[in-house]
Amino acid sequence: MFDRIEEKVRAGERLTPEEGLYLYQEAPMDRLGPLANWVREKLHGNRTSYIINMHLNYSNVCAVKCMFCAFRRDKGEEGAYEMSMEEMIHRVAPLKDVPEAEVHIVGGLHPDYPYSYYPQLLSTLKEHYPQAHLKAFTAVEIDYFAELAGKSPAWVLANLKEAGLGSMPGGGAEVLTDRIHKKLYRDKMGPQKWLDIHKEAHKLGIRTSATMLAGHIETYQERVTHLVRLRELQDETGGFLAYIPLRFHPENTPLRKLNFMDSEGVLRQVAVGRLMLDNFANIKAYWVMSGLDNAVKSQHCGANDFDGTVVDERITHMAGCETPVGVTEERLRNLIREAGREPARRDALYNIIEVPVAG
Numbered sequence: 001m002f003d004r005i006e007e008k009v010r011a012g013e014r015l016t017p018e019e020g021l022y023l024y025q026e027a028p029m030d031r032l033g034p035l036a037n038w039v040r041e042k043l044h045g046n047r048t049s050y051i052i053n054m055h056l057n058y059s060n061v062c063a064v065k066c067m068f069c070a071f072r073r074d075k076g077e078e079g080a081y082e083m084s085m086e087e088m089i090h091r092v093a094p095l096k097d098v099p100e101a102e103v104h105i106v107g108g109l110h111p112d113y114p115y116s117y118y119p120q121l122l123s124t125l126k127e128h129y130p131q132a133h134l135k136a137f138t139a140v141e142i143d144y145f146a147e148l149a150g151k152s153p154a155w156v157l158a159n160l161k162e163a164g165l166g167s168m169p170g171g172g173a174e175v176l177t178d179r180i181h182k183k184l185y186r187d188k189m190g191p192q193k194w195l196d197i198h199k200e201a202h203k204l205g206i207r208t209s210a211t212m213l214a215g216h217i218e219t220y221q222e223r224v225t226h227l228v229r230l231r232e233l234q235d236e237t238g239g240f241l242a243y244i245p246l247r248f249h250p251e252n253t254p255l256r257k258l259n260f261m262d263s264e265g266v267l268r269q270v271a272v273g274r275l276m277l278d279n280f281a282n283i284k285a286y287w288v289m290s291g292l293d294n295a296v297k298s299q300h301c302g303a304n305d306f307d308g309t310v311v312d313e314r315i316t317h318m319a320g321c322e323t324p325v326g327v328t329e330e331r332l333r334n335l336i337r338e339a340g341r342e343p344a345r346r347d348a349l350y351n352i353i354e355v356p357v358a359g
Ligand code: SF4
Pocket: 062, 063, 064, 065, 066, 069, 070, 071, 072, 107, 108, 109, 140, 188
C-alpha cells in the first residue's frame, strides 16, 4: 500500500481516510518520514522558520475540569494565580524593541472576570507594545467569552479584533470527535463548535492555527477523523496558518497512568499530518511538548517550523514537562542548524522576515 500512497503524494493527489489510517498503523517509519520530508522540502526547501515569542498565561483559575489538564486550579486553591495587568505589561517588556514579536495569550476560564477584562487586556498590551502581534484566546475561551458577554462568538471575535487581536492559537481542539469530548472534556465546548468558531474567525480575516492533542485515549481512527475535519475546513476557508501536533503529558493529571508517547510516535504524528493535510502550508514542531530532540528530528519528517523562543510557558510545565521554559534566539538557530536546516525568522503570519547569516 505504501507504494500507491507514495505515487499519489508525488502526483499531488489527496490521500483518503483509509490511507491515513494505514500511515498511522502500519506504514514503515523509514519510508513515511522521507516521504513527508519530500513534501516539506518541495514547499519550503531547506528553511526552517522560527519566531521570537512569549507565552502569557494570564490565570490558571478555571471554571471547568478537563481530564487532561494539569494547569487549572480552583480559585483559592494552592498554586492558583492571577496576573495583574501591571505584571503582564512588565513581563512583555523584553519584547518592546523586537519587531514582529508575538505574544501568545491563553488562560483558564476564569469564573469571576467580566467579559470586558479580555478586550481590555488586549488594548492595554497594544497601547504599551504597538508593534507586538497578539495571538490570543483559543476557541474554548471565545465560546466562554460569548457566554459572558451574552453575544455570539462572531461578535466577540470582531470586538477582540478591534481591541488588538492579531490571530488565534489552535488549542482546545484536543481530538475532534464526540467520544473524546464526552470522555475527557465534557464541560467545555465540543468539536463542531471548535470548528465553527475557527470558521467565524477566518470569515473575519483572523488567521488561526490548528492543533491535535494526542497520545491519551484516542484511537488512530479518531486521529484520522480529526485531520480530515481540519482539512475540510481548510478547503472551505483557507484560514489556518499551521498545524501543530501536540504530545500529551500525563503527569499531574487524572490520566497519569497512561504511557507517554515515544519519540517514534511524535515523529509519526508530524509525518502523517504533513501527508494528510495537503492544504496546510506549515507544520510546526512545538518543542515545549515534543522535546527539543524530537523537534530537531521533526525537521526531517515533515515539519518546517520550530516554535519558538517561547519564554515562560506554564501550561505544559505544570503537567510535569521537563523542557526549558524558553530558549534564546541563538540557541533556537543553533538547534535548527543542528537539524541540517537553514534558520529563517518569521512573523506571526508565517512571513519570513530575516534569514540570519551563520557564524
Ligand atoms: S484545558 Fe483549559 S478549559 Fe480545560 S481545565 Fe484546563 S484551563 Fe480549563
